[in-house]
Amino acid sequence: MEQSYYDPKDLKKFGNIGEWDKALADKFFAWYGDVFAEGALTAREKAIIALAVSHTVQCPYCIDAYTADCLQKGVSNEGMMEAIHVAAAIRGGSSLVHGVQMMNKVQKLSM
Amino acid sequence: MKSLHAQNKPLASPENQLEWLAKGSFADGTWPSFSQRLSKMNHWPLKARPLEIFQVNLGYMCNQVCRHCHVDAGPDRQEIMTRETMQLCLDAIAHSGAHTLDLTGGAPEMNPDFRWFVEEAARIGVRDFIVRCNLTIIVANKKYHDLPSFFAQHRIHVVSSLPYYDIEKTDRQRGEGVFKKSIEALKMLNAVGYGMPGSDLHLDLVYNPSGAFLxxxxxxxxxxxxxxLSRDFGIQFNQLFSITNMPISRYLEYLIASDNYEDYMDLLVQSFNPAAVEHVMCRNMISVGWDGMLYDCDFNQMLELKPAVSAKHISEFQSKAWNERDIVVASHCYGCTAGAGSSCQGTTTHAE
Structure with missing residues (x-):
């Protein structure tokens, strides 16, 4: 049994998912590549979004990959931290905004 | 901070560096050697082209001790090219066919015969000069304050390192206070016309990553x-060259000490770009060491990888043999072929 669920080396094996279903993997990686290409958003803007989302889904592989990608693309440390705060604010805000639902329910159930 | 040499660190030795670069995943075959990689694309041996750039390392002395320096330069390095060796360079340049004289170091301006060399080269007809100026030398001492005027007088193309446009990343890589002094020096260069719109005085900056990434x-x-730079300091320049950090000398030590060596080398190997091989700088240049020894490039010079020609010293230089030689390569060459490619003139491909 492995001592940890995550091994940084596994990130480099991502492409291996194609070994058991090449057709779907090929579609995924082709789509993935297109998603991150320069478009209406720059590749750098997409890397910052990816970094924020990585923290939201708490994927260690994604955090490693997009931290390195943001550094390479010249995003400042402050910029990366601000992106994570955006992710955290949405996560926190999404919990808090449900407080309205709680309040609605309390009001409905209360005399 | 002292150089690896002054600290007697094992990695001050080119042999130890080459040993590091040959073991691990290269030794067990996980990564192909650079020559194997070139063979796969029918580019082995890597052939030289007619010489265009005559690069001379005027010495390893420098007023800075940058953490990524592949030369291991610093104030404690005493290796300096003599005027006699410079004269041998001038004799060779005259019949070399090279159109550009590229001066590097250390801080080349710290060589006491730096100005003499430039003036003599101009006298024998050299018109295209490059000086790899670290910027801070201009403000390091009063005797260097007129360097911008001297550069301008000889129409020298100034190429200067500035790893980032903020103080934190620059000072972390190049030493405390370097960013502020670099800005001061850039303003002095702008003041004499360097990098200004409409001016023919070229000022290019060099960006290299402040860490283990491309x-x-x-x-x-x-x-x-x-x-x-324009918004914060009113500074102008012409082009920015992106350069990949080479896994040798102080940068190699950083990679090993920070446990980034394997991942960085893997990144270089996986990012190998066949298109970058076409324009690697070693194919049309010569690198002359402070002692007159010849090399395929400045990196091979630091690793003391002797070129595959019988003439090993500038006094024996033969243009024909140099232009027809096979270039000596090792694992560090992956640094010049990763991603968009890397050379003293920045990226080597346009497929960015």
Whole structure:
């Protein structure tokens, strides 16, 4: 049994998912590549979004990959931290905004 | 901070560096050697082209001790080219066919015969000069304050390192206070016309990553640098060159000490770009060491990898043999072929 669920080396094996279903993997990686290409958003803007989302889904592989990608693309440390705060604010805000639902329910159930 | 040499560190030795670069995943075959990689694309042996750039290392002495320096330069390095060796360089340049004299170091301006060399080279007809100026030398001592005027007088193309347009990343890589002094020096260069719109005095900056990652798209970085330096300091420059950090000397030590060596080398190997091989700088240059020894490039010079020609010293230089030689390669060469490619003139491909 492995001592940890995550091994940084596994990130480099991502492409291996194609070994058991090449057709779907090929579609995924082709789509993935297109998603991150320069478009209406720059590749750098997409890397910052990816970094924020990585923290939201708490994927260690994604955090490693997009931290390195943001550094390479010249995003400042402050910029990366601000992106994570955006992710955290949405996560926190999404919990808090449900407080309205709680309040609605309390009001409905209360005399 | 002292050089690896002054600290007697094992990695001060080129043999130890080459040993590091040959073991691990290269030794067990996980990564192909650089020559194997070239063979796969029918580019082995790597052939030279007619010489264009005559690069001379005037000495390893420098007023800075940068953490990524592949020369292991610093104030404690005593290796300096003599005027006699410079004269041998001038004799060779005259019949070399090279159109550009590229001066590097250390801080080449610290060589006491730096100005004599430039003036003599101009006298024998050299018109295209490059000086790899670290910027801070201009403000390091009063005797260097007129360097911008001297550069301008000889129409020298100034190429200067500035790893980032903010103080934190620059000082972390190049030493405390370097960013402020670099800005001061850039303003002095602008003041005599360097990098200014409409001026023919060229001032290019060099970006290299402040850590274990590859440089980004050169054009994108250039736009960021131009915007930030103009907005914050009113500074102008011509082009930005993106350069990949080479896994030798102090940068190699950093990679090993920070446990980034395997991942960085893997990144270089996986990012191998066949298109970058076409324009690697070693194919049309010569690198002359401070002692007159000849090398395929400045990196091979630091690793003391002797070229595959019988003439090993500038006094024996033969243009024909140099132009027809096979270039000596090792694992560090992956640094010049990763991603968009890397050379003293920045990226080597346009597919960025």
């Amino acid at each position: 440089p980004n798209n050169q054009m994108g970085m250039e736009a960021d640098f131009k915007q930030a």
